[in-house]
Amino acid sequence: MSASYAVELVSVTKRFGEVVAVRDMTLRIPDGEFFSLLGPSGCGKTTTLRMIGGFEMPSRGEIFIGGEPQGYRPPYQRPVNTVFQSYALFPHMTVYENVAFGLEMRGVSREDIRRRVAEALDMVRLAGMERRRPSQLSGGQQQRVALARALINRPKVLLLDEPLGALDLKLRKAMQLELKQLQHRVGITFVYVTHDQEEALTMSDRIAVMNHGLVLQVGTAEEIYEHPNCRFVADFIGETNFLHGTIAGRRQGALEVTLDVGGTVLAQAGQDIGRGQPVTLAVRPERVRLSPGLPGGEVNALSGTVEDVVYTGVATTYWVALGQGERLMVRQQNEQIGAGPVAERGEKVTVSWPVDAASVFAQASEAQAQAAPEAGA
Amino acid sequence: MSSSPSAPEAKQRPPHRDLRGALRAHLGGMLLSSHAVLLYIFLYLPIVVLVVFSFNDSRFLAKWGGATFRWYGELAGDTQVAYALWNSLFIAVLSTFISTVIGTLAAMAMERYRFHGQLAMDALLYLPIIIPDIAMAIMLLIWFNLSGVGFTPWKVELFGLRLAVPYSVIIGHVSFNISFVAIVVRARLADMDRALEEAAQDLYANSWQTFRRVLLPMMMPGIVAGALLAFTLSMDDFVITFFTSGAGFNTLTVYVFGLVKKGVTPKINAISTLMVVFSLALVGLARLLQKGGEGAPVDVDLF
Numbered sequence: 147m148s149a150s151y152a153v154e155l156v157s158v159t160k161r162f163g164e165v166v167a168v169r170d171m172t173l174r175i176p177d178g179e180f181f182s183l184l185g186p187s188g189c190g191k192t193t194t195l196r197m198i199g200g201f202e203m204p205s206r207g208e209i210f211i212g213g214e215p216q217g218y219r220p221p222y223q224r225p226v227n228t229v230f231q232s233y234a235l236f237p238h239m240t241v242y243e244n245v246a247f248g249l250e251m252r253g254v255s256r257e258d259i260r261r262r263v264a265e266a267l268d269m270v271r272l273a274g275m276e277r278r279r280p281s282q283l284s285g286g287q288q289q290r291v292a293l294a295r296a297l298i299n300r301p302k303v304l305l306l307d308e309p310l311g312a313l314d315l316k317l318r319k320a321m322q323l324e325l326k327q328l329q330h331r332v333g334i335t336f337v338y339v340t341h342d343q344e345e346a347l348t349m350s351d352r353i354a355v356m357n358h359g360l361v362l363q364v365g366t367a368e369e370i371y372e373h374p375n376c377r378f379v380a381d382f383i384g385e386t387n388f389l390h391g392t393i394a395g396r397r398q399g400a401l402e403v404t405l406d407v408g409g410t411v412l413a414q415a416g417q418d419i420g421r422g423q424p425v426t427l428a429v430r431p432e433r434v435r436l437s438p439g440l441p442g443g444e445v446n447a448l449s450g451t452v453e454d455v456v457y458t459g460v461a462t463t464y465w466v467a468l469g470q471g472e473r474l475m476v477r478q479q480n481e482q483i484g485a486g487p488v489a490e491r492g493e494k495v496t497v498s499w500p501v502d503a504a505s506v507f508a509q510a511s512e513a514q515a516q517a518a519p520e521a522g523a
Numbered sequence: 524m525s526s527s528p529s530a531p532e533a534k535q536r537p538p539h540r541d542l543r544g545a546l547r548a549h550l551g552g553m554l555l556s557s558h559a560v561l562l563y564i565f566l567y568l569p570i571v572v573l574v575v576f577s578f579n580d581s582r583f584l585a586k587w588g589g590a591t592f593r594w595y596g597e598l599a600g601d602t603q604v605a606y607a608l609w610n611s612l613f614i615a616v617l618s619t620f621i622s623t624v625i626g627t628l629a630a631m632a633m634e635r636y637r638f639h640g641q642l643a644m645d646a647l648l649y650l651p652i653i654i655p656d657i658a659m660a661i662m663l664l665i666w667f668n669l670s671g672v673g674f675t676p677w678k679v680e681l682f683g684l685r686l687a688v689p690y691s692v693i694i695g696h697v698s699f700n701i702s703f704v705a706i707v708v709r710a711r712l713a714d715m716d717r718a719l720e721e722a723a724q725d726l727y728a729n730s731w732q733t734f735r736r737v738l739l740p741m742m743m744p745g746i747v748a749g750a751l752l753a754f755t756l757s758m759d760d761f762v763i764t765f766f767t768s769g770a771g772f773n774t775l776t777v778y779v780f781g782l783v784k785k786g787v788t789p790k791i792n793a794i795s796t797l798m799v800v801f802s803l804a805l806v807g808l809a810r811l812l813q814k815g816g817e818g819a820p821v822d823v824d825l826f
């Protein structure tokens with residue numbers, strides 16, 4: 147167990163009766179990292195966080211904080227603090243009393259408490275609000291009190307469970323930036339739970355994508371977005387086109403895929419997939435190029451018919467029918483005013499993408515990934 | 524295309540409809556307000572009569588003989604009334620204290636812990652509220668006889684008065700008050716976000732500190748409301764006191780009952796008036812305290 151990890155989970159499983167909320171999870175979070183747990187509702191994010199905080203005990207496996215095994219330690223003996231989704235500010239105490247609570251419980255002297263509370267409130271720009279009650283603050287201010295109340299204790303790790311969930315979009319965006327900067331300044335490891343992929347991509351150093359209690363992929367925002375390792379991750383993060391096909395062979399160090407809609411394309415070989423295997427191909431809509439007319443023999447070019455054109459401000463989205471009910475979403479940046487769409491509805495067009503823009507997943511492994519939650523024990 | 528772009532609907536309606544509608548609305552309003560007036564008369568007229576006749580300068584109830592404070596004066600000098608009053612207060616204070624402690628603990632056990640037989644306890648907790656007072660009184664009476672507690676008195680001297688309060692009465696009052704306290708406190712607890720206790724633990728408070736600094740202060744408005752309710756119920760109780768006290772022991776209610784047997788006099792009105800005023804004051808105090816729980820509004824609305 148290297149002490150350079152702020153948090154380490156080793157084969158942690160959590161069951162609630164029949165429900166397996168977290169399954170055989172192994173994670174290593176280095177000191178000072180902004181780490182996010184991302185996944186759909188019910189995938190076990192909160193449960194993971196609560197196990198680190200000591201509010202739930204793992205059914206199996208071990209959790210280390212700063213290299214120390216936590217065993218059955220209660221929350222008040224762990225060097226972590228939590229920002230709860232509901233903030234959980236004490237309504238019968240003032241802002242000052244709320245923020246001072248942790249230091250008081252640890253027997254810090256009155257003088258030190260006064261100084262550190264002032265610092266903490268300064269840090270979250272709430273100086274002058276000491277005498278107020280939580281009910282007299284706005285949502286964003288309550289959020290900051292919750293942050294100050296946790297950070298004042300200088301924990302090894304700060305746990306945040308969807309802390310921005312209750313804020314409106316604009317405030318949310320502002321707070322995302324503020325949180326990120328704050329984390330940078332204090333240098334404390336953040337473990338951040340969210341089901342909002344954009345939020346995770348914006349803020350995190352690394353992200354763990356979860357589904358059904360399993361960690362599917364861990365990586366930086368770019369790794370996860372550009373090189374998803376399974377269909378679920380490709381689908382959950384951003385928008386993706388899926389095309390079905392079969393491996394035809396290898397060419398120029400790339401996989402050659404014969405698509406069900408006809409035509410052959412090349413794709414990066416992430417994993418080794420044998421010839422004849424059914425696969426799913428994932429392509430991001432903004433990586434696809436659209437040009438009028440029929441393909442002229444370039445690689446990864448297919449022909450189709452424009453079904454729909456939607457102008458969305460920053461970009462224009464084209465829906466291109468490839469035949470056999472498969473449609474491709476293509477997004478082109480609107481770089482010039484009044485340029486108009488590249489193609490009209492009903493027009494014959496060519497769609498193409500670079501070889502490294504497509505990821506290939508074996509359909510069998512996909513089935514495995516989906517079956518795993520039921521199979522593992 | 525339709526040539527009449529939707530004109531205001533009302534203009535096209537036959538006029539008599541509007542009239543009828545207005546009439547109906549008017550009538551409805553009248554009925555409602557007269558209903559309210561009748562209701563208030565029904566509820567409060569007897570109390571008004573009681574209060575007015577407590578100032579009646581006549582030995583006879585039904586005859587008005589001018590206003591006087593005579594009956595209140597008589598009360599003040601009556602040692603029997605004094606004994607009854609102190610007995611009542613002694614029982615109320617003691618049973619309120621005991622039932623508030625036990626009732627609060629019961630509420631916490633029901634709301635914050637899981638244990639075997641919890642469902643059964645849940646049902647049992649409501650029982651003293653549901654079953655008739657008289658049944659409860661007889662049950663207690665039998666129990667005190669069988670167990671040998673009997674009507675053994677607790678002898679204390681208060682303000683120069685020698686009281687002898689049977690333990691059985693105090694125990695009887697505790698047994699019905701626990702339920703009321705538990706229900707009021709529990710309602711308060713159920714409204715409390717559990718994350719608050721987790722937050723306290725997260726901020727290094729152990730179980731005792733969490734209770735002392737977070738749970739207890741937040742429950743306090745509920746506890747106070749429950750205690751005031753228990754106090755009022757104890758002061759107002761007649762049936763259970765009567766059955767569990769044995770002969771010759773008076774609380775205010777038992778004393779009034781004894782007087783009534785000899786005939787209703789304005790003196791009884793005076794005692795009753797004082798009891799009504801006292802109960803109202805307590806309820807008012809409870810409301811005030813609940814409102815005072817600033818930042819932590821109480822939703823317990825019993826009164």
Ligand SMILES: Nc1ncnc2c1ncn2[C@@H]1O[C@H](COP(=O)(O)OP(=O)(O)OP(=O)(O)O)[C@@H](O)[C@H]1O
Nearest residue numbers: 162165166167186187188189190191192193194341
């Ligand atoms: N105390 C509990 N008892 C029983 N089942 C639970 C308990 N807590 C969580 N679960 C179950 O565990 C699974 C994971 O729950 P968890 O709260 O960790 O999800 P989540 O990823 O945080 O979801 P969300 O985004 O909706 O908050 C769910 O199926 C949930 O029903």
Ligand SMILES: [Mg+2]
Nearest residue numbers: 191192193307
């Ligand atoms: Mg959650």
